Amino acid sequence: MMPPAAKSALFSVKWTEAMRRAGRAAIWPVFAGVLVACGAGPTAGAEPNSPSVFDGERARVIVADQVALGPRVPGSEAHGRAGEYILARLQDEGWEVEEQGFDDRGGQRRNLIGRGGAAGGPLVILGAHYDTRPIADRAEPPVEAPVPGANDGASGAAVLLELARVLPADGLDFRLWLVFFDAEDGGGLAGGEWILGSRHFAATLEDTPAAVVVVDMVGDADLQLRYELHSDEALGQQIWATAGRLGYSGFVPEPGYSILDDHIPFLELGIPAVDLIDFDYPYWHTTEDTLDKVSADSLEQVGRTLQMWLTELDFESLE
Numbered sequence: 219m220m221p222p223a224a225k226s227a228l229f230s231v232k233w234t235e236a237m238r239r240a241g242r243a244a245i246w247p248v249f250a251g252v253l254v255a256c257g258a259g260p261t262a263g264a265e266p267n268s269p270s271v272f273d274g275e276r277a278r279v280i281v282a283d284q285v286a287l288g289p290r291v292p293g294s295e296a297h298g299r300a301g302e303y304i305l306a307r308l309q310d311e312g313w314e315v316e317e318q319g320f321d322d323r324g325g326q327r328r329n330l331i332g333r334g335g336a337a338g339g340p341l342v343i344l345g346a347h348y349d350t351r352p353i354a355d356r357a358e359p360p361v362e363a364p365v366p367g368a369n370d371g372a373s374g375a376a377v378l379l380e381l382a383r384v385l386p387a388d389g390l391d392f393r394l395w396l397v398f399f400d401a402e403d404g405g406g407l408a409g410g411e412w413i414l415g416s417r418h419f420a421a422t423l424e425d426t427p428a429a430v431v432v433v434d435m436v437g438d439a440d441l442q443l444r445y446e447l448h449s450d451e452a453l454g455q456q457i458w459a460t461a462g463r464l465g466y467s468g469f470v471p472e473p474g475y476s477i478l479d480d481h482i483p484f485l486e487l488g489i490p491a492v493d494l495i496d497f498d499y500p501y502w503h504t505t506e507d508t509l510d511k512v513s514a515d516s517l518e519q520v521g522r523t524l525q526m527w528l529t530e531l532d533f534e535s536l537e
């Protein structure tokens with residue numbers, strides 16, 4: 219994403235069958251039990267074999283898988299392989315996949331879409347970019363090397379892919395698309411632009427989503443998610459309130475930065491959209507954006523908050 223304009227002082231599942239049968243009211247006790255278990259320590263609380271609850275350790279493995287491919291610079295072999303990895307995982311979890319190709323200065327790029335949920339009804343989109351920045355231009359001194367993109371690139375995609383495991387692709391009563399945007403992070407370099415994938419996606423969108431939530435840079439061990447100031451305020455408050463009820467300190471209900479990210483093209487269409495981003499990340503656009511900076515607990519806070527928010531979603535509240 220683009221550097222913040224300024225720090226503004228103005229606030230200008232796969233459900234288990236039992237849960238599915240019991241309905242939404244059953245979700246809370248399940249989460250409450252997990253939270254109690256978390257007190258015993260990070261490994262004890264994750265219930266890594268539970269299919270129904272977002273698992274931060276699993277999400278961190280998905281970050282590691284992407285980082286192990288190498289920098290996912292558009293046009294590179296690693297980038298292509300990351301795309302195949304995302305598509306394969308979506309398909310394995312029962313999501314219907316689609317690739318949406320587009321051109322960037324003669325190079326072929328592709329957004330990746332996993333569709334699930336009901337056949338009709340309201341549409342919710344969760345988005346994240348999966349490409350990484352070609353040059354670590356914030357490194358001091360600047361280096362020609364690409365950004366490893368453990369947090370800036372892999373973390374958001376990992377949250378979406380772990381959600382693909384725990385959310386029932388065929389059991390929601392609304393439509394849910396998981397969208398992996400390409401070519402987000404080339405702005406300001408050799409004529410490159412920001413957020414090309416989401417711009418293309420939004421420009422060709424034939425539906426009107428009820429809500430769009432973008433996750434980007436959500437893996438920092440020192441997680442501090444503040445309100446991104448372009449984002450839809452009411453939608454943001456819902457998500458932060460959900461995190462607050464779950465007791466998650468990584469969501470700080472205070473104004474943060476204004477950031478050009480993949481939510482902007484949707485806001486420009488009048489669609490409520492929120493960017494979940496922790497921009498206080500000293501390794502941003504450096505070669506130090508590596509796996510050791512990414513915490514399973516941070517990924518879990520974001521993933522479980524989104525899982526809970528989706529589970530409780532009241533579409534009338536979005537109108």
Ligand SMILES: [Zn+2]
Nearest residue numbers: 219351370403
């Ligand atoms: Zn970036």
